[in-house]
Amino acid sequence: MRVPEPMLAAPVEGLPRGDVAYEIKWDGYRCMLGVDEGAAVLRSRRGTDLAPAFADLAEAAVRDLPAGVLLDGEIVIWHDGRLDFGRLQRRLGRGPAAVAREIAATPAHYVAFDLLHEGGEDLLALPYRERRRRLEALCAGLAPPWTLCPMTHDRADAEEWMRRLAPAGVEGIVAKRLGQRYEPGRRGWSKVRSRHTTEAVVGAVTGTWARPGSLLLGRYDGERLRYTGRTTPLAPVLAREIGALLAPAPAGHPWAGRRFSAGWGTDELLDVTLVSPRQVLEVAADVSLDAAGRWRHPVRAIRLRPDLSPGDAPAFGAGNRPAAG
The missing domain is CATH 2.40.50.140 (Nucleic acid-binding proteins)
Incomplete structure (x- = not known):
């Protein structure tokens, strides 16, 4: 399975209007995740193999996901009622025993927001609305650690998410055109942050x-x-x-x-x-x-x-x- 570069988002001052889907921007690690020939595939935005650091997700992928699936999404960890980026960092460059201790203390979850391959079919050329429909159908049969990224077409709802969820560590909103194909490496989406950093x-x-x-x-x-x-x-x-x-x-x-x-x-x-x-x-x-x-x-x-x-x-x-x- 060919793992493409992730599609990226360009910063903007305000949420765009029009034929747009709004998704939550998570405070986690971007990860291409799938199953290829019976093995889990976890690739970071920079191409790093994340399977050793997130062995819990790698095991769950082989157990729960159909062969030939490749998702785009975010690895997150919840701790004390909010997203905890520091606990993600604790797993990097650690040995199996240390990773196992982190898994036991704070297991990771995967928030899926795009479906790039399914049953060996490359979906990158499909419009976002069709990829989202197929992603929703796939996620309907999954339980934690898998989560479907919330999405709305209502701009007011997206603005409310930014206000209400910022204390939990949510970074902001990503806006995606409904008719847009997936373009690896291109900043074709838009993002607005809740935090000014x-x-x-x-x-x-x-x-x-x-x-x-x-x-x-x-x-x-x-x-x-x-x-x-x-x-x-x-x-x-x-x-x-x-x-x-x-x-x-x-x-x-x-x-x-x-x-x-x-x-x-x-x-x-x-x-x-x-x-x-x-x-x-x-x-x-x-x-x-x-x-x-x-x-x-x-x-x-x-x-x-x-x-x-x-x-x-x-x-x-x-x-x-x-x-x-």
Whole structure:
């Protein structure tokens, strides 16, 4: 079975109108999931095999799903009445025993929002409305850990979902044209976030890469990683979680030899350690920028997003402010 790249959503300021379906945007890991020749297929947005980290879903897929099915959806974990992205991260890069403990404590669920293959038939060319009809028929016979993503055609209902479900960790709404085919790798859908956050690439740290004190962030301007600001000091727990995913800087780091100021309007320099610029950080930031387009004030680190690639962060100068998307 060929696993295509996922279709993506472009951020917009408000929900589009017209011949549109509105779906909940989940705070989880995007995952192509299916069954091929008796084996479970779990692929992340970046092509990583997620089956070892989510062995509970892999086992359920073989048990519950028909052969030749490929779903597009989101892996989520519920904990204490809300979505818990941190507990998803705990499973990455862990051995079978550690994963088994996480499964016992907080099992994962899969929220399906598209059907790409069924019975060996490629459905990508079908319009969304037809793929959704077939997905609903498939999910009608499934029980947890499988969930059909809620969908509405009513814009007011979608706006109410954003207001009501944000405290539970729901990120926002994705809008999809009813007549649209599935286009791998293309940002053909639209998304509006409930939370006003944004992303940047971690290029350096204060302290060590294994136990960072704060993070220096950048965004790409074409091929160049441009410095855009740094975070406030990290809480110890968050520093440990982030340090476990960072890696030392490779040769030819784009910031090699560069010096960084300790703050806007000061000549004091930071003592920094360069890291491999591969990890994307979600941050909360205000709108105060300097003349170069950098954040004037430190931003607050929320979490690493190992499910995103550096190219998924906004381009430098095109979105340094928090975006509703």
